[in-house]
Amino acid sequence: MKKLIALAVIMLLPLGAIAQEVKIAYVNTQEIMMAMPELSDMEKKLADLNESYTSELKRMEEDYNRKTQEYIAAQDSLTENIKLRRMQEIEGMRERMEQVYQMGQQEMSKKQEELFAPIQQKMMDAIKSVGNEKGYTYILNPASILYTGDAAIDATPFVKTKLGI
Numbered sequence: 001m002k003k004l005i006a007l008a009v010i011m012l013l014p015l016g017a018i019a020q021e022v023k024i025a026y027v028n029t030q031e032i033m034m035a036m037p038e039l040s041d042m043e044k045k046l047a048d049l050n051e052s053y054t055s056e057l058k059r060m061e062e063d064y065n066r067k068t069q070e071y072i073a074a075q076d077s078l079t080e081n082i083k084l085r086r087m088q089e090i091e092g093m094r095e096r097m098e099q100v101y102q103m104g105q106q107e108m109s110k111k112q113e114e115l116f117a118p119i120q121q122k123m124m125d126a127i128k129s130v131g132n133e134k135g136y137t138y139i140l141n142p143a144s145i146l147y148t149g150d151a152a153i154d155a156t157p158f159v160k161t162k163l164g165i
Contacts, residue, residue, distance in 0.1 A: 025136045025155035026148060027127055032156060035165045036123065042115040049111055053104035057097060064093045126162040130155055 033039055071086050078086070131139045139155055142148060 022137045023135055023153065024138045024140065024151070025131070025134070025153040026140045026142045026145060027130075027159050028143075028154075028156045029123065029127075029141050030143065032123055032159055032163070032165075033119070035160060036119060036163065037165070038119045038122070042112075042119060045115060046108065046112055050104075050108060053100070053107070057100055057104070060093065060097045060100065064090065064097060067093060123159070123163070126159050127155075130158045130162055134158065 067086075067090050071083075071090060075083060127139055130136075134153075134155065136153070136155065
């Protein structure tokens, strides 16, 4: 009889763990991110960086076009040696333009990651803090949820309040 009671208790223990309340919430991270003032600051810094690379490339392109026009206009009167040297100079300018463009793309990507990481971390810290304060078992992103039941809680306003937005 003792063994039967012990066996029944052992079998019922997992049911007690399952019966605990599971609180599930969801947070619209896109909405929060768009409301964060740090995001517009990041976008401004990236736009300024992009503008500096764009203006540099435009200046280089103007120099390239000017040199190309000068070469075309004077090529009949130039010796083969000078033609070759000017063509190499023009080709070198084109290659430098490509390098500046690629460096600009890399720098923009690197700067975006550098500026975005602390913003994302701040949002994640706020979500975690809200989850701990409200006792949520899970906080999900609705972008990847196929169905949200009536019992699910929208924690987006709580996270916004935590962030002061």
